[in-house]
Amino acid sequence: MTPMTEIQVGESLQQVQLEPVTRLDLIKYAGASGDFNPIHTIDEDATNAGLPGIIAHGMWTMGNLAKLFTPYLEAGFIEDYAIRFRNMVFIDDVLTLQAVLKNEEKNKKEFKVAAVNQKGQEVVNGTVVFRLYEVTTAG
Amino acid sequence: MFKELIGKRSIPVKNVIERGAVKKFAEAINDPAPIYIDEETGKASRYGRNIAPPTFPITLEYGTIEEFVLPTKGLIHGEQKFHYKRPLFVGEEVYGVTEIKNYYERTGSFGKMGFLVIERQGADAKGELIYTEEQIIIINEAARKGMPV
Secondary structure (H helix, E strand, C coil): CCCHHHCCCCCECCCEECCCCCHHHHHHHHHHHCCCCHHHCCHHHHHHCCCCCCECCHHHHHHHHHHHHHHHCCCEEEEEEEEEECCCCECCCCCEEEEEEEEEECCEEEEEEEEECCCCCEEEEEEEEEEECCCCCCC | CCHHHCCCECCCEEEECCHHHHHHHHHHCCCCCHHHHCHHHHHHCCCCCCECCCCHHHHCCCCCCCCCCCCCCCEEEEEEEEEECCCCECCCEEEEEEEEEEEEEEEECCEEEEEEEEEEEEECCCCCEEEEEEEEEEEEHHHHHCCCC
16 A cells, blocks of 8 residues: 555545445445435335435445545544535445545645446545645655 | 524534444444554554544534424435544544524526535534534425425
8 A cells, every 4th residue: 555645646546346235235324324314225215205216325425435545544634525426326336436636735635536336427526635644745 | 494594503412422333334334444443453543542434423413403494305415525623533522513504596407406505513522623514405496395484
């Protein structure tokens, strides 16, 4: 793993492909988050809401995406994490988590982040500003 | 109806960042990393303890705003932001407060939509801000008309 301080603008963090989304994933997230909106877990409620099937909580995807930065938490922390929810995530979708360094100044690195589905659509995208405890000397 | 609520705040609510809740949450987002859930790793880290995943504050309580009721249907979570002064620590007390920051309407291809901006803050026991969270909730016209207000 390249240390966070040595990642250059234009470079990406190691991307992660998640296992296909299951109903159990969403039931677990409902329990862990306290968001029991049934469009995320119960077919009938999703259908009644005009959806083709149950959809993942946007926050489930946003929560997953942050894991790209977890290996670097000894070097710094996520200061800003801003996400737009672009497309719905359905059961069996396969998401790939991506982060590419866009800008850096002093001790802050700004990444463009996205979760992309098997059709190549960005289901969520946004930015992460990772703040380093030590000021970068390289780059 | 939402416009009149701009600027309204809740009374702060005390939360405790529970180890078991953080573990369950970390597992549910496929990120059960030792820095979140393993006590020894937390002690040996620069933090001297475990921390919580950045989206964990979504699980906490922020109190209620009088007269503020969201429709149960027709809502879309449009955007979500977190801004941290420092990571959130497992075991600490966090005082949560929420405020209606803004409400505006826009007409687009799906008809008239309402955009509700809700801010939530978490502060430590001394009142020092730990993080700010902002959500934009999009409300469709049918849902607004169905509201009791």
